[in-house]
Amino acid sequence: SRASAGWVKLFEQGNAEMKTELGGKGANLAEMTNAGLPVPPGFTITTEACRAYYAAGAALPEGLMEEARAALAELEGRLGKTFGDAGQPLLVSVRSGSVTSMPGMMDTILNVGLNDDTVRGVAEATGNGRFAYDCYRRLIQMFGNVVFGIEPIRFEKLLHEMKRQTGAEHDRDVGEDGWIMLVEQYKALIAKSGKPFPQSVGEQLTLAVEAVFRSWNNHRAKVYRKVNRIPDEQGTAVNIQAMVFGNKGDDCGTGVVFTRNPSTGEKSLFGEYLTNAQGEDVVAGVRTPLPIAELEQQMPDVYASLKQTAERLERHYRDMQDIEFTVEHGKLYLLQTRGGKRSAQAAMKISADLVDEGVLTREEAIVRIEIGHLDQLLHPAIPADASLDVIATGLPASPGAATGEAVFDADRAEEWARSGRRVILIRSETTPEDIHGVLAAEGVLTSRGGMTSHAAVVARGMGKPCVCGCEEARIDFEARELRAGSVVIREGEAISIDGSTGRVIRGEVPLRAGEMSAELVRLLGWADEIRSLRVAANADNPVDAAKAREFGAEGIGLCRTEHMFLAADRLPAVREMILAESKEEREIALAKLLPMQQDDFEGMFRAMDGLPVTIRLLDPPLHEFLPNADELRQRIAELTAAAADAEPDGSDRRAQLTELETMLRKVRSLHEANPMLGQRGCRLGVLFPEIYDMQTEAVFRAALVCIGEGVRVVPEVMVPLVGHVNELRFLRERIERTAAAILGDRAGECPYKVGTMIEVPRAALTAAQIAECADFFSFGTNDLTQMTYGCSRDDAEGKFLTHYVEHKLLPHNPFQTLDQDGVGQLIEWALRQGKAVRGNLKTGVCGEHGGDPQSIFFCHAAGLDYVSCSPYRIPLARIAAAQARI
Numbered sequence: 001s002r003a004s005a006g007w008v009k010l011f012e013q014g015n016a017e018m019k020t021e022l023g024g025k026g027a028n029l030a031e032m033t034n035a036g037l038p039v040p041p042g043f044t045i046t047t048e049a050c051r052a053y054y055a056a057g058a059a060l061p062e063g064l065m066e067e068a069r070a071a072l073a074e075l076e077g078r079l080g081k082t083f084g085d086a087g088q089p090l091l092v093s094v095r096s097g098s099v100t101s102m103p104g105m106m107d108t109i110l111n112v113g114l115n116d117d118t119v120r121g122v123a124e125a126t127g128n129g130r131f132a133y134d135c136y137r138r139l140i141q142m143f144g145n146v147v148f149g150i151e152p153i154r155f156e157k158l159l160h161e162m163k164r165q166t167g168a169e170h171d172r173d174v175g176e177d178g179w180i181m182l183v184e185q186y187k188a189l190i191a192k193s194g195k196p197f198p199q200s201v202g203e204q205l206t207l208a209v210e211a212v213f214r215s216w217n218n219h220r221a222k223v224y225r226k227v228n229r230i231p232d233e234q235g236t237a238v239n240i241q242a243m244v245f246g247n248k249g250d251d252c253g254t255g256v257v258f259t260r261n262p263s264t265g266e267k268s269l270f271g272e273y274l275t276n277a278q279g280e281d282v283v284a285g286v287r288t289p290l291p292i293a294e295l296e297q298q299m300p301d302v303y304a305s306l307k308q309t310a311e312r313l314e315r316h317y318r319d320m321q322d323i324e325f326t327v328e329h330g331k332l333y334l335l336q337t338r339g340g341k342r343s344a345q346a347a348m349k350i351s352a353d354l355v356d357e358g359v360l361t362r363e364e365a366i367v368r369i370e371i372g373h374l375d376q377l378l379h380p381a382i383p384a385d386a387s388l389d390v391i392a393t394g395l396p397a398s399p400g401a402a403t404g405e406a407v408f409d410a411d412r413a414e415e416w417a418r419s420g421r422r423v424i425l426i427r428s429e430t431t432p433e434d435i436h437g438v439l440a441a442e443g444v445l446t447s448r449g450g451m452t453s454h455a456a457v458v459a460r461g462m463g464k465p466c467v468c469g470c471e472e473a474r475i476d477f478e479a480r481e482l483r484a485g486s487v488v489i490r491e492g493e494a495i496s497i498d499g500s501t502g503r504v505i506r507g508e509v510p511l512r513a514g515e516m517s518a519e520l521v522r523l524l525g526w527a528d529e530i531r532s533l534r535v536a537a538n539a540d541n542p543v544d545a546a547k548a549r550e551f552g553a554e555g556i557g558l559c560r561t562e563h564m565f566l567a568a569d570r571l572p573a574v575r576e577m578i579l580a581e582s583k584e585e586r587e588i589a590l591a592k593l594l595p596m597q598q599d600d601f602e603g604m605f606r607a608m609d610g611l612p613v614t615i616r617l618l619d620p621p622l623h624e625f626l627p628n629a630d631e632l633r634q635r636i637a638e639l640t641a642a643a644a645d646a647e648p649d650g651s652d653r654r655a656q657l658t659e660l661e662t663m664l665r666k667v668r669s670l671h672e673a674n675p676m677l678g679q680r681g682c683r684l685g686v687l688f689p690e691i692y693d694m695q696t697e698a699v700f701r702a703a704l705v706c707i708g709e710g711v712r713v714v715p716e717v718m719v720p721l722v723g724h725v726n727e728l729r730f731l732r733e734r735i736e737r738t739a740a741a742i743l744g745d746r747a748g749e750c751p752y753k754v755g756t757m758i759e760v761p762r763a764a765l766t767a768a769q770i771a772e773c774a775d776f777f778s779f780g781t782n783d784l785t786q787m788t789y790g791c792s793r794d795d796a797e798g799k800f801l802t803h804y805v806e807h808k809l810l811p812h813n814p815f816q817t818l819d820q821d822g823v824g825q826l827i828e829w830a831l832r833q834g835k836a837v838r839g840n841l842k843t844g845v846c847g848e849h850g851g852d853p854q855s856i857f858f859c860h861a862a863g864l865d866y867v868s869c870s871p872y873r874i875p876l877a878r879i880a881a882a883q884a885r886i
């Protein structure tokens with residue numbers, strides 16, 4: 001009746017494709033067995049049995065152990081040994097093995113099958129009593145720990161005491177008598193805690209299998225699954241395998257090798273081993289293992305066959321492998337192989353090398369790239385082996401690491417940076433007024449604000465490392481110092497931040513530069529040949545534009561002109577424009593802004609020579625340009641108090657007061673109950689058309705200057721937040737009029753487009769009408785998501801949205817990964833409607849989704865022409881766009 005329920009598969013019956021059923025370890029043991037590699041025989045209990053165990057309320061499914069015993073009989077026949085037989089006992093390991101590798105998270109028990117009788121059998125059969133009792137004490141310790149839950153430290157104490165008594169310094173100095181003594185003490189320890197160590201080998205096996213099933217739900221396994229998004233329902237397989245022994249003498253050993261260097265990708269064996277040791281000794285850290293190169297000296301034949309096997313496995317799996325092996329009396333056995341975890345840098349080198357070696361096609365290499373790796377590659381990072389003095393941890397708001405002198409205000413940051421010093425800007429929170437400080441700093445640290453706070457968004461856009469909301473750090477602006485626990489960091493002292501993990505570190509840390517390695521450049525080149533989706537950049541200044549080009553941007557998909565307005569030298573004029581009480585006053589302010597904007601656009605056109613530059617007309621949260629009302633009130637109060645002292649320069653102070661009060665009045669009048677749905681985007685443009693007129697004028701003046709320099713200019717003027725075609729029609733006419741006026745008879749040299757953002761659901765729904773006035777649609781998926789879901793991003797993230805995702809009400813955060821079922825439908829609808837009216841309508845996405853791989857796959861499938869994302873995400877987008885097409 002064996003195999004009737006099919007809970008069990010011999011290694012011969014499986015293969016690498018069967019990971020879901022056999023777990024990764026089991027599937028690969030099967031694959032290696034069938035490839036004729038030296039794997040000790042064994043079988044796998046399926047993950048389905050584990051699920052059945054849990055479904056039945058932690059009871060082994062019926063027939064499981066019978067099937068296991070039958071499979072064991074098969075091994076007995078082959079090896080001429082019998083499980084539980086005192087003469088020629090068969091010993092096995094009982095090993096966990098999940099579908100997705102979870103290294104070291106679950107439990108494994110070795111030497112199952114030893115008891116007081118069989119241990120003597122092993123001693124006699126091998127003539128090595130020391131070895132037999134070494135195995136036995138290992139079994140009892142692992143069993144006591146894994147099955148009975150007794151802490152390892154209690155066993156280790158006994159081991160330590162025994163060594164002290166017998167005068168043994170190392171484990172290897174312990175003789176047979178020492179191990180015999182320890183075995184008795186271990187058994188007593190277990191008996192004391194409840195049940196005795198089972199002498200029945202059948203019972204050992206059953207309890208071990210159950211314990212491995214249980215280890216699926218131990219704490220560290222659960223945490224690991226959560227972090228790595230591995231489903232809790234999968235369950236683990238159990239592998240039962242005949243033991244081979246690395247602890248039989250000096251011609252024995254055990255180790256782990258990678259077929260290539262996992263941190264650099266270099267093609268050479270990399271790993272460690274121990275002689276006269278058993279499996280877990282290498283990782284447990286009780287003895288310092290030797291580098292694998294030494295094996296070549298110690299056991300040249302073994303090394304040669306290990307090297308050959310490693311190459312063979314790599315060719316077979318067509319990927320770098322992480323291999324566990326054991327040597328018994330000079331013979332090599334393989335106990336595990338899996339795709340090796342590797343650094344981002346190594347991943348790129350290995351992929352490119354495998355293509356060069358003819359192992360992978362270019363497509364395969366591209367498909368295999370882990371997108372997350374690209375993120376790590378381009379930002380400066382802290383080397384993994386650096387020793388760090390971490391003083392606090394905040395939110396990892398913008399990836400990459402930075403190191404420099406602590407500075408507590410934006411002006412000083414700018415000043416110090418100008419004199420060539422590297423600074424970290426530290427603020428309680430940042431406001432638009434700090435933007436120049438952010439620009440000047442290597443990185444930003446704030447004690448308040450979340451992942452979408454101003455500091456975070458700005459820093460990410462600029463590719464600057466940023467740690468936000470670090471509440472453990474108390475920032476004292478007056479004293480110019482930061483306190484975290486007992487540590488104080490004063491202005492000018494060295495501090496480092498890691499925006500990829502949120503760590504705040506005292507002192508300077510040497511950083512590894514983030515750059516496009518030669519391998520990455522090659523991979524990107526291959527991706528470009530494959531993909532059809534174009535990739536543009538969101539960039540607001542020539543520096544970012546140049547960076548974007550370096551990373552391969554095919555244009556600027558979104559230039560947010562309000563960001564240009566935030567620069568320190570513009571703010572006064574921008575404020576004047578906002579505070580203007582009449583059209584005339586406003587025009588005076590606008591006239592001041594015009595040359596600055598023109599300058600901005602010239603910079604962008606030059607950087608993008610010949611590539612399209614999409615300029616979005618002002619879409620301002622106007623209040624962001626004005627000081628905060630509370631702050632104003634406080635300053636007014638201070639000034640009023642000081643004025644009471646009636647100093648001679650009082651008139652000056654009075655003027656200042658009046659100015660502040662005007663400002664406060666305006667700030668109040670601009671207050672909106674719901675700014676997200678207020679007078680934003682083209683609504684402002686319609687009410688105050690002179691603002692957009694100025695911007696349009698600046699665009700075309702800049703175009704003319706650049707054309708004069710021989711730069712090819714392709715401007716695309718984009719109107720934000722359109723909800724009704726009439727808004728766009730009105731503004732388009734003005735844009736065309738201004739363009740015609742500026743370009744005059746040189747209009748032929750400057751082909752331009754006028755288009756719109758599609759970010760209000762109504763615009764998507766009425767896309768057929770809107771397309772009549774638009775040369776292009778750019779889906780502003782940030783706003784489109786907000787408005788489709790009816791929740792503001794700033795209020796949702798970190799509040800209910802996090803809860804939703806944690807409790808699986810939503811599969812993911814729709815602001816990170818596009819909601820295909822909802823927002824996606826609007827996009828597809830608008831695309832169809834728009835194209836029906838205007839066949840050559842250009843379409844793209846410019847929200848943060850443009851840099852998210854899942855969303856990029858959707859954009860490709862939906863038939864959009866391009867995505868636009870921040871410069872640092874461009875390589876990622878190029879790869880994802882290629883993956884979408886493969």
Ligand code: ADP
Binds near residue numbers: 096255279
């Ligand atoms: P993990 O998943 O934690 O790596 P494993 O099941 O791979 O646990 O077992 C850990 C180590 O135990 C292996 O690397 C190997 O050295 C040793 N081991 C497991 N099974 C056997 C066996 N049949 N013979 C010899 N050593 C084994």
Ligand code: MG
Binds near residue numbers: 324336
């Ligand atoms: Mg292992």
Ligand code: MG
Binds near residue numbers: 619759782783
């Ligand atoms: Mg928007």
